Amino acid sequence: MERLKVGNVQITWLNGGVTHLDGGAMFGVVPKPLWSKKYPCNDNNQIELRTDPLLLQVANKNILIDSGVGNGKLTDKQKRNFGVTEESSIEKSLHELGLTPNDVDFVLMTHMHFDHACGLTKRQGNQFASVFPNAQIVTSQVEWNEMREPNIRSRNTYWKENWEAIAEQVVTFAEEIEIVSEIKMIHTGGHSDGHSIIHIESEGERLVHLADLMPTHAHQNVLWVLAYDDYPMTSIAQKQKWIPYAVDQQAWLSFYHDAYYRAIKWNEAGEMIASVAREREKEKASR
Secondary structure, eight states, rough: OOEEEEETTEEEEEOOOOEEHHHHHHTTTOOOOHHHHSOOOOOEEEEEEOOOOOEEEEEEEEEEEEEESSSSOOOOHHHHHOOOOOOHHHHHHHHHOOGGGGGGGGGOOSSOOOHHHHGGEEEETEEESSSSTTEEEEEEHHHHHHHSOOOTTEEEEEEEGGGGGGGGGEEEEESEEEEETTTEEEEOOOHHHHHHHEEEEEEEEEEEGGGGGGGGGGGGGOOEEEEEETTHHHEEEHHHHHHHHHHTTTTTESSSSSSOOOOOOOOOOOOEEEEEEEHHHHHHHTT
16 A cells, blocks of 8 residues: 655555546547557556545544445446446455544545445445444535436436435535644535545645546646536636646645556646655566
């Protein structure tokens, strides 16, 4: 598991599973000859996308950003359609850190799409139960409303199996909420109407988690937004705000979906000046 320290905040990437989605959808109107130079695809034009939650530890609190793709919830058809070749093993990741799902105090849901929210619940007989029973599950009020009453487009990704069992744990906010003094959650819209980002500031160091506004390092260009975005112009505007902020503040930018980098820093020329690379299985096997 890769780790990063930002001031007093210890960050660890857990194993939340992996999907493989169409590269064209993930880069919208950007031509393949351009995006494929930045992020490789397979013979089916799919790109590897991790679904790995970030564990934040500070002030004796265990805080997750999103929850992974889940385990034992997807049908064979869904696994095929979403290119799921590995499901979550969050409990195992936590166990390696001396923790259990019961020790999680907060789950910060940047949005509630299936690949972020499936890990919130698990099958228990013929029903679903909360994976993190002691946690407050935080998301924007806009996102929570749409999760429960999806429209004709969003109902394909907002599933009742992911929210009914945890409804009593949910805490919502309008524009911004402070989780602990070092961590706040900010509603941005864009990818979904209720999409939010995470801002960490501790001991003069900063990290911005843009979630699906910038799912991978290859989405550095502010115009490279997803065909999945409900409000692409909002996504562009938010990237125009937060990427320059991160550069100016020498802040880390972290990722949930990137199969190659966990976090990076860019300079004003757009050059990568620091990074936390993901240790890939093929790389491990070659050692």
